[in-house]
Amino acid sequence: MIRNDIKSLAAYHVQDCKGLIKLDAMENPFALPEGLRQSWAEYVAxxxxxxxxxxxxxxxxxxxxxxxxxxxxxxxxxxxxxxxxxxxxxxxxxxxxxxxxxxxxxxxxxxxxxxxxxxxxxxxxxxxxxxxxxxxxxxxxxxxxxxxxxxxxxxxxxxxxxxxxxxxxxxxxxxxxxxxxxxxxxxxxxxxxxxxxxxxxxxxxxxxxxxxxxxxxxxxxxxxxxxxxxxxxxxxxxxxxxxxxxxxHSDLFRKQAEVICKQRKVLSKSLSAIAQLEVFPSETNFLLVRVPDATATFAALKAKGILIKSMHGQHPLLAQCLRITIGTSEENQSVIQAFKEIFE
Ligand SMILES: Cc1ncc(COP(=O)(O)O)c(C=O)c1O
Structure with missing residues (x-):
């Protein structure tokens, strides 16, 4: 009944993020401000x-x-x-x-x-x-x-x-x-x-x-x-x-994007300072980082409560690469601290 080429496909995999700092899917880390959330709920109602x-x-x-x-x-x-x-x-x-x-x-x-x-x-x-x-x-x-x-x-x-x-x-x-x-x-x-x-x-x-x-x-x-x-x-x-x-309220989201770009700079600079890491230039809300062993680093970060995405195995150019979404300042500091603990 089902086409053979469909049978041979792998289903799109979404990682379980329960209890983890979620930096795997290029989402904006900021929740709606409380006042705005209330007015939104009333509008949608x-x-x-x-x-x-x-x-x-x-x-x-x-x-x-x-x-x-x-x-x-x-x-x-x-x-x-x-x-x-x-x-x-x-x-x-x-x-x-x-x-x-x-x-x-x-x-x-x-x-x-x-x-x-x-x-x-x-x-x-x-x-x-x-x-x-x-x-x-x-x-x-x-x-x-x-x-x-x-x-x-x-x-x-x-x-x-x-x-x-x-x-x-x-x-x-x-x-x-x-x-x-x-x-x-x-x-x-x-x-x-x-x-x-x-x-x-x-x-x-x-x-x-x-x-x-x-x-x-x-x-x-x-x-x-x-x-x-x-x-x-x-x-x-x-x-x-x-x-x-x-x-x-598009101004709010534009300002949040500016904050994310500033945070991208902070994260990029801090991770670049770790000798074992290669941080690639980014014009997005994520960083691609090459590490000595992507599988081991992915697991070590997860053990420290941080979920990112390993790109290793998807393409030769992405060998040993991790993709890290830019989070809030606190989340990014957790990432920096975790990388320091892993590599220094
Ligand atoms: C380049 C690119 N296009 C499109 C999408 C899909 O976005 P949407 O959430 O609007 O389906 C993504 C999501 O990661 C993306 O990276």
Whole structure:
């Protein structure tokens, strides 16, 4: 009954985090301030959960459009950006999907669910991407779709503007520039929106991971077509109400992102001072760190109550690498202390 290729897949694994400092999933570590939590609860309580959600979501799309300086008909909403990746891979012409490697796993995984071939373009040793190689692979494969995570997960770096612009200018298929980490990055690419270039964003990393809300920015034409493969009520009433409410407080989340960027500097500097560690530059809310033995360090950190993600074994470029989400100042101090105890 079940396809053999699906049988051979491993289910997406989420680590048990009970009782641990949770730094494994690139979440914002700050809870909603108490006063705001109260007003949010009152706002959401007015939702009509006996009714299906608003399927068109014009009001919410308008609020996001205003935020991004585009029109409401240039915004598509998804149940997390993961769902939008799925819509893109469903709607795009059959043909190869080209992705850098290593990158965010869902591009590859969802392509496989949909029986779409994937071609990987290996990153260089410093995690940079050759635009020429990427474009050569796209041409060789006659690719219809390609993803560029800018900044990239799990490497944390942002490819040069020249690289991204060259690919956007020359790729003939649909290019998705995934800006999940834009709030922590020095550059955004909304100016590259074109008939075949779209920008993917999410609210997950700025503090709303539990709501599951992502959005795509593109031309009105492409957004209208993608809407045809969107599940009619994909964003539930509680998420819609919460997002409308929280967007009125976007300053708070922008300031929290600034704090996270400052904390990234603190954590990076302190870990770099430990001789056995190699800390890679990051434009995201996480750090990629190479240690002498990732499995042993992961276990040692867990024993000290800290949950991170080991990337070892996922790709040769990620050998002995750990991915650590930036936490609160206290959480980061616990991480620094734990690393010192392990290595000094
Ligand atoms: C590059 C990238 N894109 C998309 C996502 C998915 O985000 P969402 O929570 O909106 O599905 C992630 C999550 O880690 C990511 O790293």
């Amino acid at each position: 007015a939702s009509e959960i006996n009714r299906y959600p608003d399927s068109d979501m014009l009001e919410l799309r308008q609020a996001i459009a205003e935020h991004e300086g585009v029109e409401a008909n240039q915004v598509l909403l998804g149940n997390g950006s993961d769902e939008i990746i799925q819509m893109l891979l469903i709607a795009c012409e059959p043909g190869t999907c080209v992705v850098p490697s290593p990158t965010f796993v869902m591009y590859n995984l969802i392509s496989r669910w949909l029986k779409r071939p994937v071609a990987n373009v290996e990153l260089l040793k410093d995690f940079s991407l050759s635009a020429d190689t990427f474009l050569q692979v796209c041409a060789r494969e006659k690719a219809s779709i390609a993803f560029l995570a800018c900044p990239n997960n799990p490497t944390g770096n942002l490819w040069s503007q020249e690289t991204v612009e060259k690919i956007a200018k020359n790729f003939k298929g649909l290019l998705i520039i995934d800006e999940a980490y834009a709030p922590f990055s020095s550059r955004s690419h909304t100016s590259l929106i074109e008939s075949n270039t779209v920008i993917l964003r999410t609210f997950s990393k700025i503090g709303w991971a539990g709501l599951r809300l992502g959005y795509l920015l593109g031309t009105p034409e492409i957004i209208a077509h993608l809407n045809k493969v969107r599940m009619p009520y994909n964003i539930n009433v509680l998420t819609q109400a919460s997002a409308k409410f929280l967007l009125q």
